[in-house]
Amino acid sequence: MKFYLEVWRQKGPESGGKLEHYEANNIPAEASFLEMLDIVNEDLTAKGIEPIQFDSDCREGICGNCSLTINGVPHGPGRGTTCQLYMRKFRDGQIITIEPFRADSFPVERDLVVNREAYDRIMQAGGFISERAGSAPDANSVPIPKVVADVAMDAAACIGCGACAAACPNGSAMLFVSAKVTHLGLLPQGKPENDRRVLSMVRQMDKEGFGNCSNYYACEAVCPAGIPASFIAGMNRAYSFASIKESVGIPL
Amino acid sequence: MISAPSKTRRGPHPILLWLLSSIGKKTIVALTGICLVLFVTGHLLGNFTIYLGPDWLNAYALHLQSLGPILWVIRLGLLAVVGAHILFTMLLWKENQAARPKKYIASDPIQTTVFARTMRLSGLCVLAFIVFHLAHFTLQIVDPSFKHLETTLDGHQVHDVYRMVVLGFSNLPVSLIYIGGLFLLTLHLSHGIGSLFQTLGFTNRTTRPLIELATKAYAWLLFLGYISIPVSVLTGLVK
Numbered sequence: 110m111k112f113y114l115e116v117w118r119q120k121g122p123e124s125g126g127k128l129e130h131y132e133a134n135n136i137p138a139e140a141s142f143l144e145m146l147d148i149v150n151e152d153l154t155a156k157g158i159e160p161i162q163f164d165s166d167c168r169e170g171i172c173g174n175c176s177l178t179i180n181g182v183p184h185g186p187g188r189g190t191t192c193q194l195y196m197r198k199f200r201d202g203q204i205i206t207i208e209p210f211r212a213d214s215f216p217v218e219r220d221l222v223v224n225r226e227a228y229d230r231i232m233q234a235g236g237f238i239s240e241r242a243g244s245a246p247d248a249n250s251v252p253i254p255k256v257v258a259d260v261a262m263d264a265a266a267c268i269g270c271g272a273c274a275a276a277c278p279n280g281s282a283m284l285f286v287s288a289k290v291t292h293l294g295l296l297p298q299g300k301p302e303n304d305r306r307v308l309s310m311v312r313q314m315d316k317e318g319f320g321n322c323s324n325y326y327a328c329e330a331v332c333p334a335g336i337p338a339s340f341i342a343g344m345n346r347a348y349s350f351a352s353i354k355e356s357v358g359i360p361l
Numbered sequence: 362m363i364s365a366p367s368k369t370r371r372g373p374h375p376i377l378l379w380l381l382s383s384i385g386k387k388t389i390v391a392l393t394g395i396c397l398v399l400f401v402t403g404h405l406l407g408n409f410t411i412y413l414g415p416d417w418l419n420a421y422a423l424h425l426q427s428l429g430p431i432l433w434v435i436r437l438g439l440l441a442v443v444g445a446h447i448l449f450t451m452l453l454w455k456e457n458q459a460a461r462p463k464k465y466i467a468s469d470p471i472q473t474t475v476f477a478r479t480m481r482l483s484g485l486c487v488l489a490f491i492v493f494h495l496a497h498f499t500l501q502i503v504d505p506s507f508k509h510l511e512t513t514l515d516g517h518q519v520h521d522v523y524r525m526v527v528l529g530f531s532n533l534p535v536s537l538i539y540i541g542g543l544f545l546l547t548l549h550l551s552h553g554i555g556s557l558f559q560t561l562g563f564t565n566r567t568t569r570p571l572i573e574l575a576t577k578a579y580a581w582l583l584f585l586g587y588i589s590i591p592v593s594v595l596t597g598l599v600k
């Protein structure tokens with residue numbers, strides 16, 4: 110297959126960038142999107158052109174490292190990570206525009222590589238449980254209803270790829286934060302710190318400069334882990350209740 | 362341990378922190394939105410007295426006027442609610458612009474509806490429409506002759522609101538302004554009402570589609586209710 114690529118090229122975080130035109134020739138239909146870029150890069154290297162820089166790691170859809178916006182959609186068409194997107198999804202001879210994830214809190218490092226440490230700092234603010242270290246407890250010693258475990262598991266599917274903030278016209282990270290708050294907050298191990306967690310994580314999210322949710326639900330549409338936007342509703346509720354508790358002096 | 366915000370922090374009061382947070386500001390917009398939806402609903406129910414005849418509408422208008430100071434409390438309260446609704450929306454918008462300064466070149470609106478993306482525009486148009494509406498029927502400066510319309514109700518001389526409405530809507534351009542303004546209000550509400558349930562945290566995976574459908578239907582029901590009055594006047598059903 111043959112594709113006409115419009116790729117965002119940017120030398121460094123401070124320099125401006127622009128779209129460059131490349132041709133991708135002899136691409137097998139079964140190549141993944143990243144493999145297509147590998148082939149293009151080999152071609153560019155042979156021609157003495159600097160290869161296109163992009164992030165990738167596991168290439169099996171679980172790490173959330175690949176962060177490309179393809180034709181205006183983070184991770185491209187189809188709901189999954191970029192590495193799980195195959196070239197047969199595109200028409201032969203199609204023009205494909207590839208840009209980095211766009212959000213002020215995800216500064217572009219180079220070409221298609223963005224810095225997503227803002228998500229790490231939100232996790233450090235409260236995306237964990239303060240569990241005692243030591244041997245694992247006996248199985249089933251902490252009973253958790255199946256329905257609760259299922260919802261917590263759905264929320265835990267979030268891989269923190271950043272597509273939600275990249276898809277959001279407001280650059281909002283609320284889908285990500287709500288997934289973490291929901292996942293940890295539903296389980297007995299995470300419950301004691303629920304109020305502290307939601308306060309700390311939302312405040313860190315605001316501090317990082319992410320935007321505010323306008324209920325567009327673009328995040329939900331691109332999320333490779335299928336996190337539902339209704340988790341944001343739960344986070345809103347939890348944050349307001351925790352704020353009320355904090356302001357009237359109830360220990361958190 | 363996740364650090365306890367209340368113990369370690371020496372800064373603004375927690376309520377202020379909440380108010381200035383992303384979720385706090387959204388909540389204010391949602392709460393003021395509820396007040397305005399309730400007002401719009403109550404206003405429509407009051408307007409429906411026009412179908413019961415001139416005496417009903419005139420008596421209803423007289424009753425509202427006779428509230429005196431309470432009427433001013435309601436008016437100023439509404440003004441404050443509208444002001445807060447707009448102010449907090451603008452604060453959120455400013456942050457949203459800063460959070461996403463660079464747009465995608467290959468722009469493809471994902472999932473969002475045109476109603477959701479035009480909330481600020483539809484809101485400002487509705488604001489202009491409200492100003493026109495107040496100038497037209499409340500301050501009566503669009504057509505000053507409205508001030509001199511009088512009728513008798515239970516032996517008293519009262520302002521003939523019924524005649525004013527019929528005369529007002531008999532003017533086709535004016536009626537079209539009303540229908541247009543109400544259409545934009547409906548666009549605003551068809552995203553807004555459902556959105557406030559989400560912002561206040563009343564939704565979950567099962568209820569969100571139902572709430573969105575119900576609130577959209579409600580917004581269009583309000584539209585039909587409101588435009589029924591100018592349409593009835595124009596078609597001669599109410600005269």
